[in-house]
Each structure stands twice: as structure tokens, then as C-alpha cells.
Amino acid sequence: xxxxxxxxxxxxxxxxxxxxxxxxxxxxxxxxxxxxxxxxxxxxxxxxxxxxxxxxxxxxxxxxxxxxxxxxxxxxxxxxxxxxxxxxxxxxxxxxxxxxxxxxxxxxxxxxxxxxxxxxxxxxxxxxxxxxxxxxxxxxxxxxxxxxxxxxxxxxxxxxxxxxxxxxxxxxxxxxxxxxxxxxxxxxxxxxxxxxxxxxxxxxxxxxxxxxxxxxxxxxxxxxxxxxxxxxxxxxxxxxxxxxxxxxxxxxxxxxxxxxxxxxxxxxxxxxxxxxxxxxxxxxxxxxxxxxxxxxxxxxxxxxxxxxxxxxxxxxxxxxxxxxxxxxxxxxxxxxxxxxxxxxxxxxxxxxxxxxxxxxxxxxxxxxxxxxxxxxxxxxxxxxxxxxxxxxxxxxxxxxxxxxxxxxxxxxxxxxxxxxxxxxxxxxxxxxxxxxxxxxxxxxxxxxxxxxxxxxxxxxxxxxxxxxxxxxxxxxxxxxxxxxxxxxxxx
Numbered sequence: 001x002x003x004x005x006x007x008x009x010x011x012x013x014x015x016x017x018x019x020x021x022x023x024x025x026x027x028x029x030x031x032x033x034x035x036x037x038x039x040x041x042x043x044x045x046x047x048x049x050x051x052x053x054x055x056x057x058x059x060x061x062x063x064x065x066x067x068x069x070x071x072x073x074x075x076x077x078x079x080x081x082x083x084x085x086x087x088x089x090x091x092x093x094x095x096x097x098x099x100x101x102x103x104x105x106x107x108x109x110x111x112x113x114x115x116x117x118x119x120x121x122x123x124x125x126x127x128x129x130x131x132x133x134x135x136x137x138x139x140x141x142x143x144x145x146x147x148x149x150x151x152x153x154x155x156x157x158x159x160x161x162x163x164x165x166x167x168x169x170x171x172x173x174x175x176x177x178x179x180x181x182x183x184x185x186x187x188x189x190x191x192x193x194x195x196x197x198x199x200x201x202x203x204x205x206x207x208x209x210x211x212x213x214x215x216x217x218x219x220x221x222x223x224x225x226x227x228x229x230x231x232x233x234x235x236x237x238x239x240x241x242x243x244x245x246x247x248x249x250x251x252x253x254x255x256x257x258x259x260x261x262x263x264x265x266x267x268x269x270x271x272x273x274x275x276x277x278x279x280x281x282x283x284x285x286x287x288x289x290x291x292x293x294x295x296x297x298x299x300x301x302x303x304x305x306x307x308x309x310x311x312x313x314x315x316x317x318x319x320x321x322x323x324x325x326x327x328x329x330x331x332x333x334x335x336x337x338x339x340x341x342x343x344x345x346x347x348x349x350x351x352x353x354x355x356x357x358x359x360x361x362x363x364x365x366x367x368x369x370x371x372x373x374x375x376x377x378x379x380x381x382x383x384x385x386x387x388x389x390x391x392x393x394x395x396x397x398x399x400x401x402x403x404x405x406x407x408x409x410x411x412x413x414x415x416x417x418x419x420x421x422x423x424x425x426x427x428x429x430x431x432x433x434x435x436x437x438x439x440x441x442x443x444x445x446x447x448x449x450x451x452x453x454x455x456x457x458x459x460x461x462x463x464x465x466x467x468x469x470x471x472x473x474x475x476x477x478x479x480x481x482x483x484x485x486x487x488x489x490x491x
Contacts (some may be wrong), residue, residue: 003142005305009180009312010051018164021122035096036247041171043255045317046242047262048174050077050233051181052318054377056311057134057140059267061287062293063274070274074267076225078260080233085256086486090249091466092240100237100392101333105455106465107395108403109458115410117333119387120237124325125359125366126380131319132158132367135312141292142308148368155367156315160358161184162320165243170320177313185308188303189295190269193276196298203272206279225431228381231389240316290344323363327355350451375427386417386436390444398448398460405448413440459465 037045055074062070082093097103101117103457136151143150163168197203203211210216233239246252277284277294284290291311295304331352390413417436424431 003305005302006142006309006312009309009313013157013161013162013173013175013277017171018161019172027276031292034195035245037171037245037251038247039251039255039258042177042242042251042488043262044178045171045245046081046239046256046259047172048178048181048313048317049238049242049319049321050081050259051130051266052134052265052315052321054130054134054271054318055263055266056185056315057137057151057252057291058377060274060277060291061268062217063271064278064284064290065200065274065277065287066217067207067278068214068268070269070271071214071267072217072222072225073229074263074270076229077233078263078267079226081263082260083230084234084239084243085253085260088234089243089246089252089256092156092243093249093252094467095465096244098241098244099329099332100235100240100388101329103240104391104395104406105460107458108401108406109455110403113165115407116388116391117329117411119383119406121326121329121334121412123232123380123384124237124322124329125363126383127236127377128319128322128326128359128363129291129366129370130377130380131315132363133370134156135315135319136290136367138308138312138315139291139295141289142392150292151364151367154312155319155360155364158316158319158323159357159364161358162323163356166349166352167241167324168357170317170324171245173313173320174317177310177317180306180313181310184307185266185273186267188299188309190273192298193294194272194342195279197276197279203279203428207275211275211278214478220430224433227433228378228385231385231393232381235392236325236384237329237388238322241325241328293459323356323360325353326359326363328333330359331355375456378427382433383414383434386413386433386440388413390437390440394441394444399446400448400453402448402451402454404451406448407442408447409440409444412443413437 040375051074052282055077059074061069062073063122064070092103095103095106097106099117100120101114104116132151132155135154136147139150139154140147161173166355191330194200194203201310215222243252243256244254273294274290277290277297280297281290281293284293292308295307295311299307390409394407394409395401413436415436419431419436421427421429
């Protein structure tokens with residue numbers, strides 16, 4: 001019965017993708033859902049993206065290991081969503097670009113868009129990989145099969161519905177997935193797990209006092225989560241691409257805040273479920289297995305299938321969102337920049353589909369080789385924050401920043417982060433991101449001060465783009481207004 005429920009869910013996702021295919025007629029439709037999502041669709045798809053494999057399997061696993069202090073991973077993600085919604089989302093929404101790298105080119109003029117695109121592509125691909133590992137772990141337990149075929153089953157579904165309808169497909173599936181995971185986490189699994197563990201009284205009786213300490217995980221680990229995951233949400237292509245879908249600044253701001261509030265509640269629910277699992281199943285070793293084992297332990301057949309489908313929905317939302325973000329960056333910023341001549345809308349959509357297939361296969365292969373969800377999430381965040389955070393945020397707040405300063409900060413941040421990680425031989429060490437950020441900031445300031453100021457025409461183009469004004473039609477694509485604006489901004 002459980003397997004039937006899950007099979008029906010997966011078939012439903014492909015069916016939704018087929019329906020959404022009829023809406024993906026233009027480049028803007030395929031990549032950013034025509035830039036016309038309202039508050040309900042926008043909040044649902046944003047919450048579905050952020051509360052994925054890391055927040056679900058990782059959050060429950062950390063609750064199992066550390067008690068209430070396991071919330072800090074998800075709290076940091078939610079704080080990042082709140083920050084981008086309050087401060088940056090209206091500005092990002094008005095830029096009317098498709099990628100973070102295009103924002104950098106708009107701000108700095110002609111610069112290493114390919115370099116920043118490669119960094120962002122590595123990040124989004126790793127996010128897709130971590131989600132693939134997560135749903136592979138669930139399929140492995142459910143179907144009693146090895147990890148590789150489990151990953152191939154799940155990734156094939158994600159690739160198919162993403163290819164069919166692009167961002168419209170992902171938006172529609174996200175809403176279904178949002179409903180499923182909300183019911184599964186909050187209305188079924190959380191109360192059943194607490195009831196089986198004897199309620200809050202049972203948790204207090206059978207868990208040590210530090211399990212109820214919000215800071216027991218350690219100040220250093222909390223600080224690292226904040227440093228890594230708040231900026232990851234603020235500058236990640238996967239989140240920016242969701243912001244691009246909002247139909248107005250107010251939708252991007254207030255519906256985004258609603259998604260952040262949902263995330264805080266999701267983090268607490270996950271930690272409590274993990275604590276209940278610690279009471280009921282104290283001998284578990286792998287934290288990525290905690291979710292599946294607690295579901296099987298406390299829920300009857302059929303209901304367990306519905307809850308597992310909710311977990312799969314959360315994870316697949318992140319995977320599909322990161323996959324289309326990777327394909328978009330590759331197409332628009334890396335390989336696609338070398339194509340000559342304008343393409344019609346049909347060709348643009350077809351090219352995007354090809355990129356999704358290519359990177360979907362890469363996602364599945366890497367997931368088969370990597371083992372741990374939190375490890376993959378940490379590597380991805382180190383790459384992004386160490387390489388791009390200073391260049392992106394610095395360009396928004398410091399007008400003296402220049403293209404050479406931004407490029408120098410990207411290289412210095414990546415070298416400092418990955419180099420220190422390699423020397424220490426520890427993925428989870430705190431030092432690499434601190435070294436990377438320090439190096440990135442130093443080179444950003446020095447490179448900008450020793451460089452000529454950004455040309456006035458470039459800054460004027462940036463100012464014109466971020467000024468509040470009526471929005472052009474939703475069918476605007478990079479072959480039209482966006483590229484023209486970038487060209488006018490160049491010296």
C-alpha cells in the first residue's frame with residue numbers, strides 16, 4: 001500500500017509536468033514562469049524549495065543527534081529567506097535578469113560573467129546532488145534496493161517533469177509538494193511521533209537535559225550555520241530564480257516573509273520529530289536514515305506512504321529547483337554566451353531542455369558517488385559564500401566597487417575556502433569559510449581601490465534598472481529588453 005501511494009505520487013508529478021508543458025512557450029515562461037506568480041503560488045514554491053532535503057532529513061537527523069539545538073540549520077536558512085525578502089527581493093525582482101551573474105554584469109559592466117557563472121553552477125549542482133542523495137536514501141529503504149538504483153529512480157522523475165514544463169512545471173509540482181509535506185510533517189508525523197514517545201513529558205523523562213538546550217550544539221557550530229546558510233539563501237541562484245517569478249515587489253517581499261515563517265516552524269517540527277526518534281529508536285547510526293525509520297516505526301501502512309511522499313515532495317522540490325537553476329546558469333552565463341545570433345523562442349526553450357537533461361544526468365552520477373546530505377550541503381555553501389558573497393552584496397552597497405575588484409574577490413575567496421579545506425582535510429571545519437571570506441573581502445577592497453572607478457554609463461544603467469517603474473510585459477526575454485539594457489550599460 002505504501003509503495004502504491006508513492007508510485008501514484010511520482011506518476012502525478014510527471015502528469016503535472018506534462019500539463020505545464022503547454023504553458024512553457026517562451027524563454028521567460030520556461031525559466032521564470034513568465035514572471036507572474038501571485039502570493040499563494042510564490043510563497044508555496046519558495047517554501048517548497050528551501051525546506052528540502054537538508055531541512056527535512058538533515059533537520060530531523062540533527063534533532064536526533066543534538067535535540068532542540070538541531071534547529072539552527074533550518075533557522076539559518078529561514079533567516080536568509082526573511083532577509084532576502086525584506087531587503088533584496090524587490091530590487092532583484094526589478095532587475096529582470098535570469099541569473100546572479102547577469103546582475104553582476106549589469107552592476108560592474110563587462111566582467112568575468114563566465115567565472116561567476118561557473119562558481120554559481122557548481123553551487124546549484126551540489127544542491128541538486130544533496131537532494132538526490134536524500135530521496136535516494138528514502139527509496140533505498142522503501143524498495144529495499146541499493147543506493148544507485150534508488151537514486152536513478154528518483155532522479156529520472158525529477159528530470160522528466162523539469163524538462164517538460166520548466167519553471168511552470170516546477171511551480172505546479174511545488175504547490176502539490178508543499179501541501180503534502182505540510183500535512184505529512186505537521187498534521188501526521190509530528191503528533192504521532194510525540195504521542196508514541198509519551199508526549200513532551202516522555203521526552204523530558206528519557207532524554208538528557210542538554211537535549212532541551214537551544215545552544216547545546218555549540219556556539220561555533222551555530223555561528224558557522226549562520227555564516228554559511230544565511231548568505232547562501234541571499235545570493236543563491238536557486239532562490240533568486242524563484243524571486244524572478246514574482247509578479248510584483250510586494251509579492252516578492254511579503255509572500256517571501258510568509259515562506260520564511262513557515263521555515264522556522266518547519267525547523268522546530270523537525271527537531272521535535274528527531275528527539276522523539278531518539279527516544280523510540282536510540283541505536284540509529286546514520287542521521288539521514290532517521291526520517292524513514294521513525295515513519296516506519298510510528299505510522300500504519302498507507303499513512304506511512306503519504307508521509308514519505310511528503311518528504312519526497314520536499315526533497316524533489318529542492319532538487320528540481322536547483323537543477324533548473326544549474327541549467328539556466330550554464331545556458332545564459334557559461335556556454336550560451338558563446339552562441340552567435342538570436343534564436344527564436346522555440347529554440348531557446350529547446351536549448352534549456354537539453355541543458356536540464358545534461359545536468360540531470362551529472363546530478364545523478366555525482367549523487368551515486370557522494371554519501372552524506374549535510375556534507376554535500378556544506379561543500380555547496382562553502383563554494384557559493386566563499387566565492388560570490390562579497391562580489392554580489394558589495395556591488396549593491398559600495399558604488400566604488402569595480403569589476404576587477406569583484407573578479408579578484410571571487411578567485412581569492414574560492415582559493416582561500418577550498419585551499420584551507422584541503423589542508424585541514426575536514427569538510428565540516430569552520431576555518432575554511434572564515435579564511436575565504438577574509439581573502440575575498442581584502443581582494444575586493446584592494447582590487448577596487450587600485451582600479452579605475454566603474455564607468456558612469458554603467459552605474460547610470462544600474463540606477464535606471466533598480467529604480468521603481470512600471471514592469472514591462474511578461475514575455476520579455478534575454479534576446480530582447482534585458483540584453484539590450486546590458487549592452488547600453490557597457491562603456
